[in-house]
Amino acid sequence: MMFEGLSEKFQNVFSGMRKKGKLDESDIKVANREIKLALLEADVNFKVVKSFTKSVSERAKGEEVLKSLTPGQQYIKVVNEEMVKMLGGEDQKLEISKDKLNIFMMIGLQGAGKTTTAAKIANLLRKEASLSPLLVAADVYRPAAIEQLKILGKELNIPVYFDDASQNPVEIAKKAKEIATEKGHDLVIIDTAGRLQIDETLMQELSDIDQSIQPTEKLLVVDGMTGQESVNVSKTFDDKLGITGVVLTKLDGDTRGGAALSVAYTTQKPIVFIGTGEKLSDIESFYPDRMASRILG
Numbered sequence: 001m002m003f004e005g006l007s008e009k010f011q012n013v014f015s016g017m018r019k020k021g022k023l024d025e026s027d028i029k030v031a032n033r034e035i036k037l038a039l040l041e042a043d044v045n046f047k048v049v050k051s052f053t054k055s056v057s058e059r060a061k062g063e064e065v066l067k068s069l070t071p072g073q074q075y076i077k078v079v080n081e082e083m084v085k086m087l088g089g090e091d092q093k094l095e096i097s098k099d100k101l102n103i104f105m106m107i108g109l110q111g112a113g114k115t116t117t118a119a120k121i122a123n124l125l126r127k128e129a130s131l132s133p134l135l136v137a138a139d140v141y142r143p144a145a146i147e148q149l150k151i152l153g154k155e156l157n158i159p160v161y162f163d164d165a166s167q168n169p170v171e172i173a174k175k176a177k178e179i180a181t182e183k184g185h186d187l188v189i190i191d192t193a194g195r196l197q198i199d200e201t202l203m204q205e206l207s208d209i210d211q212s213i214q215p216t217e218k219l220l221v222v223d224g225m226t227g228q229e230s231v232n233v234s235k236t237f238d239d240k241l242g243i244t245g246v247v248l249t250k251l252d253g254d255t256r257g258g259a260a261l262s263v264a265y266t267t268q269k270p271i272v273f274i275g276t277g278e279k280l281s282d283i284e285s286f287y288p289d290r291m292a293s294r295i296l297g
């Protein structure tokens with residue numbers, strides 16, 4: 001699992017802090033420095049690291065930590081709270097309602113895991129929120145992607161709307177919305193086209209789909225194995241489309257993963273799900289506090 005290395009480093013810092021009865025400013029300085037290096041080494045974006053360590057050190061220098069009876073524990077508590085903040089704060093903010101048509105638009109670069117994640121989310125929300133999903137294949141440029149979604153839908157017994165003859169993703173999305181209403185689905189998940197790189201045509205197309213069907217969620221799928229590039233890519237998608245949430249995939253990999261964790265901070269949009277494997281059940285709702293505990297041990 002990702003973040004093992006990072007976790008180990010935090011554990012070391014914390015156990016050192018716990019052992020000391022009293023702390024002074026230089027102890028805090030040393031610990032902050034170790035944490036900073038650990039985060040940078042895990043590939044957390046440097047701006048995020050800077051802001052994180054600034055908050056921790058400001059709070060740690062104050063009454064809250066140094067003057068407390070258990071300064072080591074207090075320091076750990078501060079780090080924990082700041083980590084939760086860095087990962088997006090307390091709540092999970094996915095908007096779903098049983099009383100309306102929920103429309104999710106999946107966005108991201110090719111290979112990020114959009115198609116797989118669309119199917120995973122449909123399956124998860126059918127189970128956990130009792131929604132009736134319709135999957136929509138709107139990646140008209142890659143017949144293989146349409147085929148892939150059809151296969152996943154079959155496996156899960158979830159209907160998939162597609163139109164092999166159409167080259168128009170806006171029309172496909174509109175039609176899917178109509179069909180969903182007709183057939184009583186309350187969740188439509190649209191798998192859109194991705195490119196290897198962001199380009200104007202892709203953005204325009206996504207923006208057209210967005211305008212015409214007004215999704216309730218625009219979920220950016222980010223490959224957790226990609227490095228700092230994912231931070232820039234996410235910012236670009238967010239600037240152009242106003243994403244509403246992020247899904248981090250491939251967190252089962254053994255890369256450092258810190259870049260992906262930076263996306264919540266840099267876009268100020270919540271991470272709503274994480275993908276933890278290739279199987280269709282390998283998805284979890286994301287909770288900043290749980291992830292912080294996982295990382296901090």
Ligand code: GDP
Nearest residue numbers: 110111112113114115116249250275276277278
């Ligand atoms: P798309 O091009 O964005 O639609 O990406 P796909 O859904 O086709 O996924 C690309 C590859 O990543 C596939 O081989 C998926 O099985 C794999 N994948 C997607 N999500 C995960 C995940 O959470 N963990 C792992 N290990 N693989 C994943």
